[in-house]
Amino acid sequence: MQPPLAADQRQAPMPGDDLLRSLIFPAAVERQIDNSTGTSSFDSSPKHLNSTLQEQHIQEQLLADMEVERATVPPPPALQGLSHGQHAADSVSNNAALGQISSVDDYLAQPMPVSTSSNSGPKAIATGIRSSANIMAVNEKYQLLALPRPDFIYDGSTFGGWSVKTSFLGHDLQEAGPYANKQEAKDVLSGRVLAIITALESEGKLQKSGKSKKKTNGVGSDYNLQSEKDQDQGPQENFIGQLLEFQNSTRCPPPVYQEYALGQNYACILTLRAYNPESATGSTETGPLTFGSMAELRSSKKAARQNAARLGVEYYKNRGVWPKMEDGGEHGNGGPGMGIRRKKVQAQNQAQGLTTATSSPGANAAPPSTNNSTSSSYAARVASLAQNTLAFPPPEYKYADDGVANFHTVACYFRGVAGHEGPIGEVRHVFGKKKAKEECAKLVLEYLLAVKEKRLRDFGMAGGDAKMHVQEGEEEEEDAFEDAVEDI
Template identity: 25%
Template sequence: MCSLKRKLSGMSSPNATLDFVPPPSAQYAQDVPMPGSEAHASVQDYSNLQSLDDFMRENPFAPKEKRVPAWAVPVNPEYSIKFNDLCVKHFIVPAFEYDMPHQQCETVSVQFGDRKVDATGPFASKKHAKEEVCKLAWPQLLEMDEHLQNKRKRPEPPQSYSGGIDSELLAAENFIGLLQEYTQANRQGSPIYEDSRTITTPIRFSCTVRIEDIPGTPLGSSTDFYQSKQEAKRAAAREAVLWLRSQGKMHPAPPSVNKRLKLDQPFAMELSPKSTGLTQLVSNADLNPGAKTTSAARLHELAAVLGFRPPIYESHPSVPPRGKTMNAHEMNSAFIDMYVRFSDQDVQKDSRLAGPLGKVEHVHGRKTAKEQCCREAVRILEEIQRERAQES
């Protein structure tokens, strides 16, 4: 108690000072007028306020309506189906484009061939849009169908496409399997097939094949066309098998094959001891019973009778001769350079078989080139046959 008095007495002395600063809340309170005073009444004016009851009366509560999902409207795809079927018939691929900015299809278009049709919505769904644009495009597609039908009825020029090997010869052996087995047994890569097709209907197919034994030259024909890809592939594999047999790299065809083909071979039993025995190419030659024998078939027959190996055809793509006027078929087909050569063993037997024989250039079509280049070789073999007949 005494110490407190001493402190108070010290603070009451004339020399004592008191540094006291009021807090900010106290300073703000000095500026706020007291409730009930005139200053307070002028600042707080509530005359324009609305009561809560009046506000609720003027703005009654209205719950939001529940959204009911719209039921999907069924679509009858009549024109979509008809449009698609007719496009498939003529190998036409339609392209549909939909404009859907807000999950709703506004416009749709379809491109088919060189025609384009647009339809403006809005549409309930893409199915509705597709049906509508197909309905609009249907008359134009019918017009195209009629034009294509009339075009097919026109008589096609004869020999528009060169024919291939007879189906009976293609089915004589499993040439594709034989070629595959040969490449596997010799640790080679699989045969590489390259097929092509005609541009116009009816669609036809051709095929060539490459093997490691003769990598620079495709075997088969790009100008002989078949009704299916499989037939064209068999024809290419068949030529590869025949070439391998002519080189002595593959076993000859079994006798049952020749018997099934019903091709007469009386000369095969009369071969000289020097014969190679590779006479299977005669039975597999492209001969039609009763038809005129071609130079190529005659060449194979003479080679077998005289004991020579079957000849080898070397062909390369060429260009048309200068100044030649070509028709539409020739412009879409190949020109060939071709010649015939015999094996080294046969050249040692008769030097007249040396070198390329019957070389032809700029010939349109593989079959035509083959027929022309065989004529000189046939002439030489017939000369050899006559000399042997005179010696005997």
């Protein structure tokens, strides 16, 4: 315990010391001593006086400890200029410092300070751009130049973003993004498409589409576009019909045309199984040939097909297998566009057979022939010959699906006739159902005429065999003919 300070070293009492002393020493135990007289109101007996002195000593010791602790604590900032023992109310120089202290009401009445910090609140985040400037501009170019509209293919999701790609005039374009929505991705990629169109326009490869056929309809020279008027200079030829007739005359499948559209223009590629006279069968090449290109554009589908067929005809002419004028080619069958006709070798054979039949003794017994009925169709002649002469049932024509529109495969059947049930006269890949039936009937007629001649030879009606000379009249002769039909 530290010794008590002397009377001259003690500090002057500070405001609140009396309150502190009353809290430490209650009034019940506090004693008041009259310093002026030196007397006390308590009993002055030795025992009581000793107790009073002890209490006084303890009180002085506690006050000394309080003064030591107060000396070690620094004074408040507003009171640093005050010396020990000087009260704030007695110093005029400290009034300014005390005036800086404001009350609670004054503090609440002050305006709130405005914060200038950059992190004062949440920032807005850009979610996407809504613009259709490039889309609108490129759509105008499509219409003005008659260009095809490309297909935009999107990939992605709403949360991960979108990417887009397309193909335009041989250019593969792609924008990986990611973009917030599909419209934003399409607008960006449309800007690149617009740049390609603008570059082609500046190079003169793209021109405005006009109503006249003389113009190029928006596609430049790189696409080799010709109008119908320019490509039909001179006498018009039906290359499509000529090529089809030649394929039919050589027993080859008909040509197949694959059409393509590029905006308002068209291209066509011809697939042809060409006639090969040097082959063993004289039928077709080992594989199909193609003519035409997607870069050769025309203003209509018919003009595109005509161009592809013209290339096929030129192929035959260069090989030297195209018929000459005397054979029915090169407008040899009655003028331009009349096509090519097959030589009718069978007609000569039929005429020779008729001459032989009429020169035989039993020629009068033969059923009437229908070969001279050139005005009727082949199908009608087949039905008449089969039913009236050979006692066959009516012919049945069965069609097979070729997988190509308007092309047919057909064959003839005679139900219940042993050895002649069919298929007979089958033709493949003929354009048009009626045309296919006629081609089949033409072959069936040749077959039935051969059957008729064979019957005449077997029974001696064409060679003068004496076994068939009937002496019992026309009834027995007819019975013999019917028996022969049943045997066949």
